[in-house]
Amino acid sequence: MDLSSLSPAENAQMQRIIERKQMQDFMKLYSGLVERCFTSCVSDFTSKSLSSKEESCVLNCTDKFFKHSERVGARFAEHNADMMNQAQQGR
Amino acid sequence: MDLSSLSPAENAQMQRIIERKQMQDFMKLYSGLVERCFTSCVSDFTSKSLSSKEESCVLNCTDKFFKHSERVGARFAEHNADMMNQAQQGR
Amino acid sequence: MDLSSLSPAENAQMQRIIERKQMQDFMKLYSGLVERCFTSCVSDFTSKSLSSKEESCVLNCTDKFFKHSERVGARFAEHNADMMNQAQQGR
Amino acid sequence: MSSQNIEVAVAELDMITDVFNRIVSSCHSKCINPRYSEADLNKGESVCVDRCVAKFFEVNKKVGERMQSMGGAGAGGAGGGGSPFGM
Amino acid sequence: MSSQNIEVAVAELDMITDVFNRIVSSCHSKCINPRYSEADLNKGESVCVDRCVAKFFEVNKKVGERMQSMGGAGAGGAGGGGSPFGM
Amino acid sequence: MSSQNIEVAVAELDMITDVFNRIVSSCHSKCINPRYSEADLNKGESVCVDRCVAKFFEVNKKVGERMQSMGGAGAGGAGGGGSPFGM
Numbered sequence: 001m002d003l004s005s006l007s008p009a010e011n012a013q014m015q016r017i018i019e020r021k022q023m024q025d026f027m028k029l030y031s032g033l034v035e036r037c038f039t040s041c042v043s044d045f046t047s048k049s050l051s052s053k054e055e056s057c058v059l060n061c062t063d064k065f066f067k068h069s070e071r072v073g074a075r076f077a078e079h080n081a082d083m084m085n086q087a088q089q090g091r
Numbered sequence: 092m093d094l095s096s097l098s099p100a101e102n103a104q105m106q107r108i109i110e111r112k113q114m115q116d117f118m119k120l121y122s123g124l125v126e127r128c129f130t131s132c133v134s135d136f137t138s139k140s141l142s143s144k145e146e147s148c149v150l151n152c153t154d155k156f157f158k159h160s161e162r163v164g165a166r167f168a169e170h171n172a173d174m175m176n177q178a179q180q181g182r
Numbered sequence: 183m184d185l186s187s188l189s190p191a192e193n194a195q196m197q198r199i200i201e202r203k204q205m206q207d208f209m210k211l212y213s214g215l216v217e218r219c220f221t222s223c224v225s226d227f228t229s230k231s232l233s234s235k236e237e238s239c240v241l242n243c244t245d246k247f248f249k250h251s252e253r254v255g256a257r258f259a260e261h262n263a264d265m266m267n268q269a270q271q272g273r
Numbered sequence: 274m275s276s277q278n279i280e281v282a283v284a285e286l287d288m289i290t291d292v293f294n295r296i297v298s299s300c301h302s303k304c305i306n307p308r309y310s311e312a313d314l315n316k317g318e319s320v321c322v323d324r325c326v327a328k329f330f331e332v333n334k335k336v337g338e339r340m341q342s343m344g345g346a347g348a349g350g351a352g353g354g355g356s357p358f359g360m
Numbered sequence: 361m362s363s364q365n366i367e368v369a370v371a372e373l374d375m376i377t378d379v380f381n382r383i384v385s386s387c388h389s390k391c392i393n394p395r396y397s398e399a400d401l402n403k404g405e406s407v408c409v410d411r412c413v414a415k416f417f418e419v420n421k422k423v424g425e426r427m428q429s430m431g432g433a434g435a436g437g438a439g440g441g442g443s444p445f446g447m
Numbered sequence: 448m449s450s451q452n453i454e455v456a457v458a459e460l461d462m463i464t465d466v467f468n469r470i471v472s473s474c475h476s477k478c479i480n481p482r483y484s485e486a487d488l489n490k491g492e493s494v495c496v497d498r499c500v501a502k503f504f505e506v507n508k509k510v511g512e513r514m515q516s517m518g519g520a521g522a523g524g525a526g527g528g529g530s531p532f533g534m
Contacts, residue, residue, distance in 0.1 A: 063486035154399035245312035
Protein backbone atom coordinates (compact mmCIF):
# COMPACT_ATOMS: atom_id res chain seq x y z
CA MET A 1 0.00 0.00 0.00
CA ASP A 2 1.34 3.42 -0.93
CA LEU A 3 0.64 5.94 1.82
CA SER A 4 3.05 8.57 0.46
CA SER A 5 0.22 10.54 -1.15
CA LEU A 6 -1.31 11.27 2.27
CA SER A 7 -0.57 14.48 4.18
CA PRO A 8 1.11 14.14 7.62
CA ALA A 9 -2.25 14.76 9.34
CA GLU A 10 -3.95 12.17 7.14
CA ASN A 11 -1.11 9.78 7.81
CA ALA A 12 -1.55 10.13 11.57
CA GLN A 13 -5.29 9.52 11.26
CA MET A 14 -4.58 6.51 9.03
CA GLN A 15 -2.24 5.07 11.67
CA ARG A 16 -5.01 5.32 14.27
CA ILE A 17 -7.48 3.58 11.93
CA ILE A 18 -4.94 0.84 11.18
CA GLU A 19 -4.35 0.28 14.89
CA ARG A 20 -8.07 -0.03 15.59
CA LYS A 21 -8.51 -2.39 12.67
CA GLN A 22 -5.62 -4.55 13.84
CA MET A 23 -7.26 -4.89 17.22
CA GLN A 24 -10.58 -5.85 15.60
CA ASP A 25 -8.81 -8.29 13.27
CA PHE A 26 -6.97 -9.81 16.19
CA MET A 27 -10.25 -10.33 18.06
CA LYS A 28 -11.79 -12.02 15.02
CA LEU A 29 -8.69 -14.12 14.47
CA TYR A 30 -8.88 -15.27 18.06
CA SER A 31 -12.57 -16.16 18.14
CA GLY A 32 -12.37 -17.67 14.65
CA LEU A 33 -9.49 -19.86 15.79
CA VAL A 34 -11.40 -21.01 18.86
CA GLU A 35 -14.36 -21.94 16.66
CA ARG A 36 -12.15 -23.73 14.14
CA CYS A 37 -10.30 -25.81 16.75
CA PHE A 38 -13.51 -26.54 18.64
CA THR A 39 -15.18 -27.77 15.44
CA SER A 40 -12.24 -30.00 14.47
CA CYS A 41 -11.34 -31.35 17.89
CA VAL A 42 -14.51 -31.69 19.95
CA SER A 43 -17.32 -34.02 19.02
CA ASP A 44 -17.97 -36.07 22.11
CA PHE A 45 -20.63 -34.64 24.41
CA THR A 46 -20.94 -37.44 26.93
CA SER A 47 -18.90 -35.27 29.30
CA LYS A 48 -18.67 -31.55 29.97
CA SER A 49 -14.88 -31.44 30.24
CA LEU A 50 -12.28 -31.80 27.52
CA SER A 51 -10.58 -35.19 27.33
CA SER A 52 -6.78 -35.16 27.24
CA LYS A 53 -6.95 -36.19 23.59
CA GLU A 54 -9.22 -33.26 22.78
CA GLU A 55 -6.99 -30.90 24.70
CA SER A 56 -3.88 -31.98 22.85
CA CYS A 57 -5.79 -31.61 19.56
CA VAL A 58 -6.76 -28.04 20.48
CA LEU A 59 -3.17 -27.09 21.34
CA ASN A 60 -1.80 -28.59 18.11
CA CYS A 61 -4.59 -26.91 16.16
CA THR A 62 -3.66 -23.53 17.63
CA ASP A 63 0.06 -23.95 16.99
CA LYS A 64 -0.48 -25.24 13.49
CA PHE A 65 -2.83 -22.42 12.59
CA PHE A 66 -0.25 -19.80 13.52
CA LYS A 67 2.49 -21.60 11.60
CA HIS A 68 0.15 -21.84 8.63
CA SER A 69 -0.76 -18.14 8.83
CA GLU A 70 2.88 -17.15 9.08
CA ARG A 71 3.74 -19.19 6.01
CA VAL A 72 0.84 -17.71 4.05
CA GLY A 73 1.93 -14.24 5.22
CA ALA A 74 5.48 -14.82 3.94
CA ARG A 75 4.26 -15.97 0.49
CA PHE A 76 1.79 -13.08 0.45
CA ALA A 77 4.54 -10.54 1.17
CA GLU A 78 6.76 -12.03 -1.57
CA HIS A 79 3.89 -11.82 -4.02
CA ASN A 80 3.20 -8.19 -3.14
CA ALA A 81 6.90 -7.33 -3.52
CA ASP A 82 6.89 -8.97 -6.97
CA MET A 83 3.82 -6.98 -7.97
CA MET A 84 5.46 -3.70 -6.87
CA ASN A 85 8.63 -4.50 -8.81
CA GLN A 86 6.63 -5.28 -11.94
CA ALA A 87 4.65 -2.08 -11.54
CA GLN A 88 7.84 -0.02 -11.22
CA GLN A 89 9.49 -1.66 -14.22
CA GLY A 90 6.33 -0.94 -16.18
CA ARG A 91 6.72 2.80 -15.55
CA MET B 92 -18.97 -5.83 31.00
CA ASP B 93 -18.05 -3.10 33.43
CA LEU B 94 -19.45 0.23 32.33
CA SER B 95 -18.87 1.96 35.69
CA SER B 96 -15.68 3.62 34.48
CA LEU B 97 -17.64 5.61 31.88
CA SER B 98 -18.84 9.16 32.54
CA PRO B 99 -22.63 9.79 32.42
CA ALA B 100 -22.27 11.35 28.94
CA GLU B 101 -20.20 8.43 27.72
CA ASN B 102 -22.72 6.06 29.26
CA ALA B 103 -25.57 7.69 27.33
CA GLN B 104 -23.60 7.46 24.09
CA MET B 105 -22.79 3.84 24.87
CA GLN B 106 -26.51 3.09 25.34
CA ARG B 107 -27.25 4.50 21.89
CA ILE B 108 -24.46 2.42 20.34
CA ILE B 109 -25.73 -0.71 22.11
CA GLU B 110 -29.27 -0.07 20.83
CA ARG B 111 -28.08 0.34 17.26
CA LYS B 112 -25.97 -2.78 17.52
CA GLN B 113 -28.89 -4.75 18.93
CA MET B 114 -31.00 -3.76 15.94
CA GLN B 115 -28.23 -4.79 13.55
CA ASP B 116 -27.72 -8.06 15.43
CA PHE B 117 -31.44 -8.73 15.32
CA MET B 118 -31.49 -8.19 11.55
CA LYS B 119 -28.58 -10.58 11.10
CA LEU B 120 -30.14 -13.11 13.43
CA TYR B 121 -33.33 -12.98 11.39
CA SER B 122 -31.76 -13.32 7.95
CA GLY B 123 -29.30 -15.91 9.22
CA LEU B 124 -32.18 -17.94 10.60
CA VAL B 125 -34.06 -17.75 7.30
CA GLU B 126 -30.97 -18.98 5.47
CA ARG B 127 -30.38 -21.76 7.98
CA CYS B 128 -33.95 -23.08 7.87
CA PHE B 129 -34.10 -22.73 4.09
CA THR B 130 -30.87 -24.73 3.71
CA SER B 131 -32.05 -27.49 6.05
CA CYS B 132 -35.68 -27.73 4.97
CA VAL B 133 -35.90 -26.97 1.24
CA SER B 134 -34.24 -29.10 -1.39
CA ASP B 135 -36.98 -29.90 -3.87
CA PHE B 136 -37.23 -27.44 -6.75
CA THR B 137 -39.83 -29.20 -8.89
CA SER B 138 -42.33 -26.63 -7.57
CA LYS B 139 -42.15 -22.96 -6.64
CA SER B 140 -44.24 -23.25 -3.47
CA LEU B 141 -43.35 -24.82 -0.16
CA SER B 142 -44.81 -28.27 0.45
CA SER B 143 -46.64 -28.75 3.76
CA LYS B 144 -43.75 -30.91 4.92
CA GLU B 145 -41.24 -28.15 4.12
CA GLU B 146 -43.43 -25.59 5.85
CA SER B 147 -43.67 -27.61 9.03
CA CYS B 148 -39.89 -28.15 8.92
CA VAL B 149 -39.35 -24.37 8.67
CA LEU B 150 -41.62 -23.65 11.62
CA ASN B 151 -39.96 -26.29 13.79
CA CYS B 152 -36.55 -25.03 12.71
CA THR B 153 -37.47 -21.49 13.79
CA ASP B 154 -38.88 -22.56 17.15
CA LYS B 155 -35.99 -24.87 17.86
CA PHE B 156 -33.41 -22.24 16.98
CA PHE B 157 -34.86 -19.82 19.53
CA LYS B 158 -35.04 -22.47 22.21
CA HIS B 159 -31.46 -23.40 21.43
CA SER B 160 -30.30 -19.75 21.57
CA GLU B 161 -32.08 -19.21 24.86
CA ARG B 162 -30.43 -22.25 26.37
CA VAL B 163 -27.00 -21.15 25.15
CA GLY B 164 -27.72 -17.66 26.52
CA ALA B 165 -28.55 -19.07 29.95
CA ARG B 166 -25.35 -21.14 30.10
CA PHE B 167 -23.39 -18.15 28.79
CA ALA B 168 -24.75 -15.89 31.52
CA GLU B 169 -23.94 -18.47 34.21
CA HIS B 170 -20.40 -18.75 32.90
CA ASN B 171 -19.94 -14.97 32.90
CA ALA B 172 -21.27 -14.75 36.47
CA ASP B 173 -18.77 -17.44 37.53
CA MET B 174 -15.93 -15.54 35.86
CA MET B 175 -16.91 -12.34 37.67
CA ASN B 176 -17.05 -14.11 41.03
CA GLN B 177 -13.64 -15.65 40.48
CA ALA B 178 -12.21 -12.27 39.45
CA GLN B 179 -13.60 -10.65 42.60
CA GLN B 180 -12.30 -13.40 44.89
CA GLY B 181 -8.91 -12.96 43.22
CA ARG B 182 -8.73 -9.33 44.31
CA MET C 183 -36.92 1.47 -0.41
CA ASP C 184 -38.78 4.71 0.04
CA LEU C 185 -36.40 7.63 0.26
CA SER C 186 -39.09 10.29 -0.26
CA SER C 187 -39.32 11.03 3.45
CA LEU C 188 -35.71 12.28 3.50
CA SER C 189 -34.84 15.98 3.13
CA PRO C 190 -32.69 17.01 0.13
CA ALA C 191 -29.63 17.27 2.37
CA GLU C 192 -30.33 13.86 3.88
CA ASN C 193 -30.87 12.47 0.40
CA ALA C 194 -27.46 13.70 -0.75
CA GLN C 195 -25.80 12.18 2.30
CA MET C 196 -27.69 8.94 1.66
CA GLN C 197 -26.39 8.84 -1.93
CA ARG C 198 -22.81 9.14 -0.64
CA ILE C 199 -23.38 6.33 1.84
CA ILE C 200 -24.92 4.16 -0.87
CA GLU C 201 -21.94 4.77 -3.18
CA ARG C 202 -19.47 3.82 -0.49
CA LYS C 203 -21.47 0.71 0.37
CA GLN C 204 -21.62 -0.29 -3.29
CA MET C 205 -17.86 -0.08 -3.50
CA GLN C 206 -17.48 -2.19 -0.35
CA ASP C 207 -20.05 -4.69 -1.64
CA PHE C 208 -18.26 -4.89 -4.97
CA MET C 209 -14.96 -5.63 -3.22
CA LYS C 210 -16.59 -8.39 -1.17
CA LEU C 211 -18.34 -9.78 -4.23
CA TYR C 212 -15.02 -9.92 -6.02
CA SER C 213 -13.00 -11.59 -3.28
CA GLY C 214 -15.90 -13.91 -2.44
CA LEU C 215 -16.09 -14.97 -6.07
CA VAL C 216 -12.34 -15.66 -6.19
CA GLU C 217 -12.63 -17.81 -3.07
CA ARG C 218 -15.68 -19.65 -4.43
CA CYS C 219 -14.10 -20.46 -7.80
CA PHE C 220 -10.80 -21.38 -6.19
CA THR C 221 -12.55 -23.78 -3.81
CA SER C 222 -14.56 -25.44 -6.60
CA CYS C 223 -11.91 -25.56 -9.30
CA VAL C 224 -8.51 -26.07 -7.66
CA SER C 225 -7.63 -29.16 -5.68
CA ASP C 226 -4.39 -30.39 -7.16
CA PHE C 227 -1.28 -29.03 -5.47
CA THR C 228 1.41 -31.03 -7.24
CA SER C 229 2.14 -27.89 -9.25
CA LYS C 230 2.14 -24.18 -8.49
CA SER C 231 0.47 -23.11 -11.75
CA LEU C 232 -3.12 -23.57 -12.84
CA SER C 233 -3.70 -26.39 -15.32
CA SER C 234 -5.66 -25.50 -18.45
CA LYS C 235 -8.57 -27.50 -17.07
CA GLU C 236 -8.52 -25.53 -13.83
CA GLU C 237 -8.27 -22.27 -15.75
CA SER C 238 -11.29 -23.06 -17.89
CA CYS C 239 -13.20 -24.07 -14.76
CA VAL C 240 -12.37 -20.70 -13.14
CA LEU C 241 -13.55 -18.74 -16.18
CA ASN C 242 -16.80 -20.70 -16.42
CA CYS C 243 -17.31 -20.32 -12.68
CA THR C 244 -16.93 -16.53 -12.96
CA ASP C 245 -19.29 -16.23 -15.93
CA LYS C 246 -21.85 -18.51 -14.41
CA PHE C 247 -21.81 -16.70 -11.09
CA PHE C 248 -22.65 -13.39 -12.77
CA LYS C 249 -25.42 -14.95 -14.83
CA HIS C 250 -26.77 -16.54 -11.68
CA SER C 251 -26.62 -13.25 -9.74
CA GLU C 252 -28.35 -11.40 -12.56
CA ARG C 253 -31.14 -13.96 -12.63
CA VAL C 254 -31.58 -13.78 -8.86
CA GLY C 255 -31.55 -9.97 -9.13
CA ALA C 256 -34.34 -10.04 -11.72
CA ARG C 257 -36.55 -12.34 -9.58
CA PHE C 258 -35.73 -10.24 -6.53
CA ALA C 259 -36.82 -7.04 -8.27
CA GLU C 260 -40.08 -8.66 -9.44
CA HIS C 261 -40.78 -9.81 -5.92
CA ASN C 262 -40.16 -6.35 -4.49
CA ALA C 263 -42.44 -4.79 -7.13
CA ASP C 264 -45.20 -7.28 -6.20
CA MET C 265 -44.79 -6.41 -2.52
CA MET C 266 -45.08 -2.68 -3.27
CA ASN C 267 -48.22 -3.23 -5.33
CA GLN C 268 -49.80 -5.27 -2.58
CA ALA C 269 -48.90 -2.65 -0.01
CA GLN C 270 -50.50 0.11 -2.13
CA GLN C 271 -53.67 -1.88 -2.76
CA GLY C 272 -53.87 -2.49 0.95
CA ARG C 273 -54.03 1.26 1.66
CA MET D 274 -23.63 12.90 13.04
CA SER D 275 -26.26 11.12 11.00
CA SER D 276 -29.89 11.90 11.64
CA GLN D 277 -32.39 9.30 12.74
CA ASN D 278 -33.89 9.17 9.22
CA ILE D 279 -30.56 8.35 7.61
CA GLU D 280 -29.92 5.64 10.15
CA VAL D 281 -33.23 3.95 9.42
CA ALA D 282 -32.65 4.14 5.65
CA VAL D 283 -29.13 2.73 5.98
CA ALA D 284 -30.39 -0.11 8.17
CA GLU D 285 -33.03 -0.92 5.56
CA LEU D 286 -30.42 -0.87 2.79
CA ASP D 287 -28.15 -3.19 4.78
CA MET D 288 -31.05 -5.56 5.39
CA ILE D 289 -32.00 -5.76 1.71
CA THR D 290 -28.39 -6.28 0.63
CA ASP D 291 -27.91 -8.96 3.28
CA VAL D 292 -31.02 -10.86 2.15
CA PHE D 293 -30.02 -10.57 -1.50
CA ASN D 294 -26.53 -11.94 -0.80
CA ARG D 295 -27.95 -14.83 1.19
CA ILE D 296 -30.33 -15.74 -1.64
CA VAL D 297 -27.50 -15.59 -4.20
CA SER D 298 -25.37 -17.84 -2.02
CA SER D 299 -28.11 -20.31 -0.97
CA CYS D 300 -29.56 -20.73 -4.46
CA HIS D 301 -26.07 -21.09 -5.92
CA SER D 302 -25.46 -24.02 -3.57
CA LYS D 303 -28.84 -25.55 -4.32
CA CYS D 304 -28.96 -25.08 -8.10
CA ILE D 305 -25.56 -24.58 -9.72
CA ASN D 306 -23.49 -27.61 -10.70
CA PRO D 307 -20.00 -26.98 -9.25
CA ARG D 308 -18.18 -28.80 -12.06
CA TYR D 309 -18.32 -25.70 -14.28
CA SER D 310 -18.02 -27.41 -17.64
CA GLU D 311 -19.96 -24.58 -19.31
CA ALA D 312 -20.23 -20.80 -18.92
CA ASP D 313 -24.02 -20.51 -19.24
CA LEU D 314 -26.81 -21.44 -16.89
CA ASN D 315 -28.42 -24.48 -18.46
CA LYS D 316 -32.21 -24.91 -18.64
CA GLY D 317 -32.41 -26.97 -15.45
CA GLU D 318 -30.29 -24.53 -13.46
CA SER D 319 -32.33 -21.53 -14.66
CA VAL D 320 -35.65 -23.06 -13.67
CA CYS D 321 -34.17 -24.15 -10.35
CA VAL D 322 -32.94 -20.62 -9.60
CA ASP D 323 -36.38 -19.09 -10.26
CA ARG D 324 -38.11 -21.55 -7.95
CA CYS D 325 -35.36 -21.27 -5.38
CA VAL D 326 -35.80 -17.50 -5.09
CA ALA D 327 -39.59 -17.91 -4.77
CA LYS D 328 -39.19 -20.52 -2.04
CA PHE D 329 -36.60 -18.46 -0.18
CA PHE D 330 -39.07 -15.58 0.02
CA GLU D 331 -41.74 -17.96 1.30
CA VAL D 332 -39.40 -19.19 4.02
CA ASN D 333 -38.55 -15.58 4.82
CA LYS D 334 -42.24 -14.85 5.31
CA LYS D 335 -42.93 -17.95 7.42
CA VAL D 336 -39.99 -17.25 9.73
CA GLY D 337 -41.03 -13.60 10.08
CA GLU D 338 -44.63 -14.54 10.96
CA ARG D 339 -43.41 -17.14 13.44
CA MET D 340 -41.11 -14.67 15.15
CA GLN D 341 -43.87 -12.10 15.36
CA SER D 342 -46.28 -14.60 16.88
CA MET D 343 -43.64 -15.37 19.51
CA GLY D 344 -44.32 -11.86 20.68
CA GLY D 345 -42.41 -8.65 20.58
CA ALA D 346 -40.16 -9.35 17.66
CA GLY D 347 -40.01 -5.64 17.09
CA ALA D 348 -36.94 -3.61 16.29
CA GLY D 349 -34.24 -4.19 18.86
CA GLY D 350 -35.82 -7.09 20.70
CA ALA D 351 -34.86 -10.65 19.96
CA GLY D 352 -38.22 -11.91 21.19
CA GLY D 353 -36.66 -13.46 24.24
CA GLY D 354 -34.52 -15.64 22.08
CA GLY D 355 -30.95 -15.55 23.02
CA SER D 356 -28.80 -12.54 23.55
CA PRO D 357 -25.60 -12.75 25.57
CA PHE D 358 -26.80 -10.07 27.96
CA GLY D 359 -30.11 -11.54 28.98
CA MET D 360 -31.71 -8.15 28.37
CA MET E 361 -15.53 11.57 17.77
CA SER E 362 -15.79 8.77 20.34
CA SER E 363 -13.51 8.83 23.33
CA GLN E 364 -10.99 6.12 24.06
CA ASN E 365 -13.25 4.72 26.80
CA ILE E 366 -16.19 4.25 24.47
CA GLU E 367 -13.99 2.55 21.91
CA VAL E 368 -12.74 0.03 24.43
CA ALA E 369 -16.28 -0.67 25.67
CA VAL E 370 -17.60 -1.11 22.12
CA ALA E 371 -14.72 -3.47 21.27
CA GLU E 372 -15.55 -5.52 24.35
CA LEU E 373 -19.23 -5.63 23.41
CA ASP E 374 -18.37 -6.75 19.86
CA MET E 375 -16.10 -9.46 21.23
CA ILE E 376 -18.76 -10.86 23.57
CA THR E 377 -21.42 -10.82 20.84
CA ASP E 378 -19.06 -12.50 18.40
CA VAL E 379 -18.22 -15.29 20.86
CA PHE E 380 -21.89 -15.78 21.70
CA ASN E 381 -22.85 -16.06 18.04
CA ARG E 382 -20.07 -18.55 17.38
CA ILE E 383 -21.19 -20.72 20.30
CA VAL E 384 -24.81 -20.62 19.10
CA SER E 385 -23.72 -21.66 15.63
CA SER E 386 -21.14 -24.30 16.63
CA CYS E 387 -23.34 -25.97 19.23
CA HIS E 388 -26.29 -25.90 16.84
CA SER E 389 -24.21 -27.86 14.31
CA LYS E 390 -22.97 -30.28 16.95
CA CYS E 391 -26.21 -30.91 18.86
CA ILE E 392 -29.37 -30.11 16.90
CA ASN E 393 -30.85 -32.71 14.57
CA PRO E 394 -31.44 -30.91 11.26
CA ARG E 395 -34.48 -32.97 10.35
CA TYR E 396 -36.73 -30.73 12.46
CA SER E 397 -39.54 -33.17 13.10
CA GLU E 398 -40.36 -31.43 16.38
CA ALA E 399 -40.39 -27.86 17.72
CA ASP E 400 -38.81 -28.55 21.12
CA LEU E 401 -35.29 -29.42 22.11
CA ASN E 402 -35.44 -33.06 23.13
CA LYS E 403 -33.64 -34.37 26.22
CA GLY E 404 -30.54 -35.46 24.32
CA GLU E 405 -30.22 -32.16 22.52
CA SER E 406 -30.61 -30.14 25.73
CA VAL E 407 -27.90 -32.08 27.56
CA CYS E 408 -25.65 -31.84 24.51
CA VAL E 409 -26.09 -28.05 24.34
CA ASP E 410 -25.14 -27.60 28.00
CA ARG E 411 -21.98 -29.66 27.64
CA CYS E 412 -21.19 -28.06 24.29
CA VAL E 413 -21.20 -24.56 25.80
CA ALA E 414 -19.00 -25.72 28.68
CA LYS E 415 -16.51 -27.33 26.30
CA PHE E 416 -16.47 -24.30 24.02
CA PHE E 417 -15.44 -22.12 26.94
CA GLU E 418 -12.71 -24.61 27.84
CA VAL E 419 -11.38 -24.48 24.27
CA ASN E 420 -11.58 -20.69 24.43
CA LYS E 421 -9.40 -20.74 27.55
CA LYS E 422 -6.86 -23.21 26.16
CA VAL E 423 -6.44 -21.25 22.92
CA GLY E 424 -6.10 -18.00 24.86
CA GLU E 425 -3.44 -19.47 27.16
CA ARG E 426 -1.56 -20.93 24.21
CA MET E 427 -1.56 -17.63 22.37
CA GLN E 428 -0.32 -15.81 25.45
CA SER E 429 2.50 -18.29 25.96
CA MET E 430 3.53 -17.68 22.34
CA GLY E 431 4.42 -14.23 23.61
CA GLY E 432 2.96 -10.82 23.18
CA ALA E 433 -0.56 -11.79 22.30
CA GLY E 434 -1.63 -8.45 23.71
CA ALA E 435 -4.14 -6.07 22.14
CA GLY E 436 -3.19 -5.26 18.59
CA GLY E 437 -0.42 -7.81 18.18
CA ALA E 438 -1.06 -11.10 16.43
CA GLY E 439 1.81 -12.73 18.28
CA GLY E 440 3.86 -13.06 15.14
CA GLY E 441 1.20 -15.17 13.54
CA GLY E 442 0.33 -13.98 10.14
CA SER E 443 -0.70 -10.53 9.11
CA PRO E 444 -0.51 -9.44 5.51
CA PHE E 445 1.79 -6.56 6.39
CA GLY E 446 4.50 -8.42 8.21
CA MET E 447 4.30 -5.87 11.01
CA MET F 448 -15.14 13.56 8.71
CA SER F 449 -12.53 11.53 6.82
CA SER F 450 -11.11 12.94 3.62
CA GLN F 451 -11.41 11.18 0.27
CA ASN F 452 -7.76 10.08 0.51
CA ILE F 453 -8.26 8.36 3.82
CA GLU F 454 -11.35 6.58 2.53
CA VAL F 455 -9.48 5.19 -0.45
CA ALA F 456 -6.58 4.03 1.72
CA VAL F 457 -8.93 2.37 4.23
CA ALA F 458 -10.80 0.61 1.41
CA GLU F 459 -7.49 -0.68 0.06
CA LEU F 460 -6.46 -1.88 3.51
CA ASP F 461 -9.80 -3.67 3.97
CA MET F 462 -9.42 -5.32 0.56
CA ILE F 463 -5.91 -6.62 1.30
CA THR F 464 -6.94 -7.92 4.72
CA ASP F 465 -10.00 -9.61 3.24
CA VAL F 466 -7.95 -11.36 0.54
CA PHE F 467 -5.34 -12.44 3.08
CA ASN F 468 -7.97 -13.92 5.38
CA ARG F 469 -9.61 -15.77 2.51
CA ILE F 470 -6.26 -17.27 1.45
CA VAL F 471 -5.50 -18.34 5.02
CA SER F 472 -8.91 -19.99 5.28
CA SER F 473 -8.99 -21.60 1.80
CA CYS F 474 -5.46 -22.97 1.97
CA HIS F 475 -6.05 -24.23 5.49
CA SER F 476 -9.01 -26.26 4.20
CA LYS F 477 -7.06 -27.51 1.20
CA CYS F 478 -3.74 -28.34 2.88
CA ILE F 479 -3.95 -28.86 6.63
CA ASN F 480 -4.87 -32.27 8.00
CA PRO F 481 -7.66 -31.63 10.54
CA ARG F 482 -6.65 -34.49 12.80
CA TYR F 483 -4.01 -32.34 14.51
CA SER F 484 -1.74 -35.11 15.77
CA GLU F 485 1.28 -32.79 15.60
CA ALA F 486 1.98 -29.10 16.23
CA ASP F 487 4.19 -28.44 13.20
CA LEU F 488 3.38 -28.17 9.54
CA ASN F 489 4.81 -31.32 7.98
CA LYS F 490 6.73 -31.28 4.70
CA GLY F 491 3.71 -32.11 2.56
CA GLU F 492 1.56 -29.43 4.20
CA SER F 493 4.28 -26.79 3.80
CA VAL F 494 4.72 -27.46 0.09
CA CYS F 495 0.96 -27.55 -0.37
CA VAL F 496 0.55 -24.15 1.33
CA ASP F 497 3.18 -22.52 -0.92
CA ARG F 498 1.52 -23.82 -4.08
CA CYS F 499 -1.92 -23.04 -2.76
CA VAL F 500 -1.06 -19.37 -2.23
CA ALA F 501 0.46 -19.15 -5.72
CA LYS F 502 -2.63 -20.73 -7.29
CA PHE F 503 -4.99 -18.51 -5.31
CA PHE F 504 -3.26 -15.44 -6.72
CA GLU F 505 -3.54 -16.89 -10.22
CA VAL F 506 -7.28 -17.42 -9.74
CA ASN F 507 -7.53 -13.89 -8.36
CA LYS F 508 -5.92 -12.57 -11.56
CA LYS F 509 -8.07 -14.66 -13.91
CA VAL F 510 -11.29 -13.62 -12.20
CA GLY F 511 -10.21 -9.97 -12.23
CA GLU F 512 -9.38 -10.08 -15.95
CA ARG F 513 -12.65 -11.83 -16.72
CA MET F 514 -14.66 -9.24 -14.80
CA GLN F 515 -12.87 -6.41 -16.55
CA SER F 516 -13.53 -7.94 -19.99
CA MET F 517 -17.21 -8.11 -19.05
CA GLY F 518 -17.01 -4.35 -19.19
CA GLY F 519 -17.12 -1.63 -16.63
CA ALA F 520 -16.03 -3.60 -13.63
CA GLY F 521 -14.71 -0.35 -12.20
CA ALA F 522 -15.13 0.87 -8.65
CA GLY F 523 -18.74 0.86 -7.66
CA GLY F 524 -20.14 -0.98 -10.67
CA ALA F 525 -20.88 -4.68 -10.47
CA GLY F 526 -20.53 -5.02 -14.23
CA GLY F 527 -24.21 -5.68 -14.64
CA GLY F 528 -23.95 -8.70 -12.44
CA GLY F 529 -26.55 -8.76 -9.79
CA SER F 530 -27.37 -6.04 -7.35
CA PRO F 531 -30.71 -5.96 -5.55
CA PHE F 532 -31.51 -2.51 -6.89
CA GLY F 533 -31.03 -3.12 -10.60
CA MET F 534 -28.88 0.00 -10.77
